[in-house]
Amino acid sequence: MKFNIVIEYNVENVNDKELNKDIEFEYHNRIYKEDGEKKAKIYSDAVKFRKNKIEIECKRTTAIDLNNCWKTKRSNFKRCIVSSLFYVYNFYRQPIEIKSIIISDGSKNKIAIPFVQEFVTPLPDSFVIDENIKYLFKMISHKEVSDVIYRVLHSQVLFNKNKDFYNAYRSFNTMYTFYYTFHNKFINKISNKKVDKDAIICLLQLKNIELSLTNSISFSESFFVNNTDELFKLVLVWLISENVEKNSFQGIIGNQCFKYENKHVLELLKKVLESYYQVTDNYNSVLDDFEKRYKKKKESCKINFLQLIALYAQHRRNKLLHGEHVDPTFLIPDVNADILAYISDIVFQVSIDLVNNIEKNDFSEAKIF
Numbered sequence: 001m002k003f004n005i006v007i008e009y010n011v012e013n014v015n016d017k018e019l020n021k022d023i024e025f026e027y028h029n030r031i032y033k034e035d036g037e038k039k040a041k042i043y044s045d046a047v048k049f050r051k052n053k054i055e056i057e058c059k060r061t062t063a064i065d066l067n068n069c070w071k072t073k074r075s076n077f078k079r080c081i082v083s084s085l086f087y088v089y090n091f092y093r094q095p096i097e098i099k100s101i102i103i104s105d106g107s108k109n110k111i112a113i114p115f116v117q118e119f120v121t122p123l124p125d126s127f128v129i130d131e132n133i134k135y136l137f138k139m140i141s142h143k144e145v146s147d148v149i150y151r152v153l154h155s156q157v158l159f160n161k162n163k164d165f166y167n168a169y170r171s172f173n174t175m176y177t178f179y180y181t182f183h184n185k186f187i188n189k190i191s192n193k194k195v196d197k198d199a200i201i202c203l204l205q206l207k208n209i210e211l212s213l214t215n216s217i218s219f220s221e222s223f224f225v226n227n228t229d230e231l232f233k234l235v236l237v238w239l240i241s242e243n244v245e246k247n248s249f250q251g252i253i254g255n256q257c258f259k260y261e262n263k264h265v266l267e268l269l270k271k272v273l274e275s276y277y278q279v280t281d282n283y284n285s286v287l288d289d290f291e292k293r294y295k296k297k298k299e300s301c302k303i304n305f306l307q308l309i310a311l312y313a314q315h316r317r318n319k320l321l322h323g324e325h326v327d328p329t330f331l332i333p334d335v336n337a338d339i340l341a342y343i344s345d346i347v348f349q350v351s352i353d354l355v356n357n358i359e360k361n362d363f364s365e366a367k368i369f
Contacts, residue, residue: 001063003105005056005070005081005113009088010097013122019049019091025056025083026140027076042140047084054084066103066111076139077103079150083136085119086153090133093123121160126215127348129153129355144368145358148178152355159348165340168348169317172310175354176203182366196314201257204307212357213306216350220305223342224264230339235272238315246277250287254311259289262304263297270294306346313347316340 024044031040046057058064058077070077081101089096096119104110129152135145136153155171158164173196180186180199185206191198203209210217224231238244244252253260253269260266273279273286283290360369 001060001105003058003064003066003103005058005077005101005103007054007056007081007084007101008052008099009054009085010052010099011088011092011094013094014092017092018051019088020051021049023047023049023087023134023137025080025137027080029140045080047080047137049084049088054088056080056084064105066105066109070103070113079139081113083150083153086136086150086157087133089119089123089157090128090130090153093125093128095120095122118157118161123156123160127156127160127352129156129352132355132358142369144178144182144366148174149355152351155348155351159344163341163344165313165316165344166320168344168351169313171351172313172347173317175351176200179203179206179354182363182368184362184365187365197254197311200310200314201254204303204310205257210303213303213350213353216346216353217302217306219346219349220309221302223346224305224309227339227342228264228268232268232271232275234312234339235268236276238312239272239276241319242315246286249277252311253308255287258304258307259293260304260308261293261296261298261301263299265304265308266290266294266297268308306350309343309346310350313343316343 025047026042026044028043029040030043031038033039045059048055048057056077069075070081072078085096085098098115098117098119101113101115102110103113129149132145133149133153135142136149137146139146151174152171155167155174159167159171176196176199180202183206186202189202239249239252242252250256260269269287269290270283273283273290277286279286283294363369
């Protein structure tokens with residue numbers, strides 16, 4: 001059975017930029033034997049991107065119910081439609097007005113698929129997934145990578161539309177889980193792979209990770225330096241809400257692993273020690289080697305900004321998820337709403353940086369490429 005799906009849309013403010021490309025969307029892996037030898041064949045649909053139009057050419061050996069094939073949660077047809085629009089969005093970086101989505105079999109059978117206008121805001125350049133977006137369509141040959149990019153792209157559209165912390169953190173969670181599960185450094189690590197904090201700490205300790213997180217670290221530095229007083233208050237509330245004793249403080253902020261050395265981060269931590277724990281000397285009694293690091297405090301080690309912010313974000317996510325905090329932006333934004341918006345931008349940027357810097361060699365042991 002042959003049929004096709006046609007998506008008509010409009011994008012403005014693109015100048016002379018035009019998407020004209022054909023891509024194969026993988027949907028099935030057939031395993032069979034030939035002359036006693038086990039073989040495999042990947043089946044795919046042809047996706048043709050043209051001006052203001054996407055045409056998906058499909059072919060199946062059995063009859064397809066055009067009324068329902070796109071409705072199910074795991075529908076390959078739905079995934080192909082959504083993936084194609086993600087691709088358009090990241091290409092033009094402008095709002096997409098979808099005009100129609102029609103599925104038909106070439107005869108009189110033609111169904112208009114209902115939809116919601118999701119792509120309503122311009123996409124900032126820093127939020128774009130570039131070269132690695134090609135794996136979005138390789139659902140069979142590169143399943144794990146395809147799945148993770150598909151999830152991040154969902155969060156990309158939702159976060160860019162609403163700027164909410166939940167979707168920013170969901171995207172961040174997707175990526176640190178992916179790295180912690182499949183990266184060569186961690187694949188043989190004996191640990192509970194479901195502990196979020198462990199995954200975040202391990203990720204942000206990776207050798208040369210700064211090179212992958214240039215945008216995220218830059219955003220973190222700007223936010224940290226310009227909002228030190230607000231961050232100080234947030235950390236105090238963090239400690240109070242968790243009732244953090246002296247002997248637990250360095251574990252909460254990941255001090256044993258990150259060994260903070262940045263001047264601004266150390267100044268903040270010193271202020272917390274003096275204010276919350278009433279420590280005026282022997283700072284080492286709370287944070288290992290703090291005094292030595294404080295004396296040598298550096299302008300470099302800028303990843304320290306991101307490390308502390310990421311752990312705070314994980315704390316806030318837990319509070320929201322468990323219902324202990326409500327959304328600070330609801331109806332009347334409270335005093336923390338702007339700060340949480342900045343943090344949302346940062347953690348979302350981390351997920352985009354990580355997607356754009358996936359290196360095949362770093363995941364060779366997992367054999368996902």
